[in-house]
Amino acid sequence: MRISLVQMDIAWGDPKINRQRAEDWIRRAAEREQADVVVLPEMWNTGYALDRLEDCADQGELVEWMASTAARYRVHLVGGSIAEKKANHFWNTAYIFDRDGKQVARYSKVHLFRLMDEEKYLHAGDQRVSFSLESHRAGVMICYDIRFPELARSLALDGAEILFVPAEWPLPRLTHWRLLNQARAVENQLYLVACNRVGVGGRDVFGGHSMVVDPWGEILVEGGEEEELLTVEIDLAEVARIRRKIPVFEDRMPDVYRSLGRDRDGNKES
Numbered sequence: 177m178r179i180s181l182v183q184m185d186i187a188w189g190d191p192k193i194n195r196q197r198a199e200d201w202i203r204r205a206a207e208r209e210q211a212d213v214v215v216l217p218e219m220w221n222t223g224y225a226l227d228r229l230e231d232c233a234d235q236g237e238l239v240e241w242m243a244s245t246a247a248r249y250r251v252h253l254v255g256g257s258i259a260e261k262k263a264n265h266f267w268n269t270a271y272i273f274d275r276d277g278k279q280v281a282r283y284s285k286v287h288l289f290r291l292m293d294e295e296k297y298l299h300a301g302d303q304r305v306s307f308s309l310e311s312h313r314a315g316v317m318i319c320y321d322i323r324f325p326e327l328a329r330s331l332a333l334d335g336a337e338i339l340f341v342p343a344e345w346p347l348p349r350l351t352h353w354r355l356l357n358q359a360r361a362v363e364n365q366l367y368l369v370a371c372n373r374v375g376v377g378g379r380d381v382f383g384g385h386s387m388v389v390d391p392w393g394e395i396l397v398e399g400g401e402e403e404e405l406l407t408v409e410i411d412l413a414e415v416a417r418i419r420r421k422i423p424v425f426e427d428r429m430p431d432v433y434r435s436l437g438r439d440r441d442g443n444k445e446s
């Protein structure tokens with residue numbers, strides 16, 4: 177499976193420009209890189225222009241455009257996430273389409289990132305989402321979600337062999353980004369495909385370093401801090417091989433993890 181990550185810059189609050197940029201990258205990924213799967217970053221339609229969402233959040237048009245673009249270029253499109261307005265609220269939502277342009281998943285970010293005021297403007301999703309990708313199972317998380325091992329683990333337990341992570345991860349916490357992506361891949365023995373943006377948005381500089389990590393924790397490809405298209409071929413048979421070698425999923429002790437902790441006085445928490 178050939179995967180292309182679109183490590184793009186994002187124009188602040190300007191979906192029209194961003195859509196044109198995204199299309200250019202998707203075309204290149206499909207035609208030049210022969211990608212099977214193309215991945216976009218988080219909130220690629222608007223960036224973090226949260227105080228302008230009333231003017232620029234998607235109301236369905238971009239979802240249709242992603243569907244027709246996936247079909248036109250015959251790629252699976254992990255359409256990063258977009259800022260959207262639905263049911264009178266704003267959401268940070270990932271959409272995924274197959275090669276025929278059929279929508280196969282929709283995931284709204286569950287963990288909103290307070291350091292960037294997301295909780296002031298956005299509604300949080302309340303469900304994890306996995307989907308089928310050719311004959312495999314895949315999951316999706318968005319940016320800050322990678323700090324929550326429980327979410328990645330539950331997707332792995334749902335059968336995910338590959339996790340997609342669209343992101344707008346700031347440069348100052350690049351060390352966390354690299355560590356967390358590798359940790360989620362190693363502990364769950366799956367491919368982690370993380371697509372970050374680059375450039376400046378508001379007060380933040382975004383770090384790039386999009387990457388694909390294999391189930392052994394090796395970084396197969398990693399971007400720099402400029403715009404680029406990263407393409408890599410992955411072999412999903414590796415997932416089963418690694419899981420046979422170190423049978424983490426068979427060795428789990430869920431009863432122990434479920435047992436209650438103790439409070440500060442040493443009493444069992446109820």
Ligand SMILES: O=C(O)CCC(=O)C(=O)O
Nearest residue numbers: 289319320344345346349
């Ligand atoms: O967790 C972090 O440090 C970055 C998270 C973030 O930027 C986001 O979720 O948009």
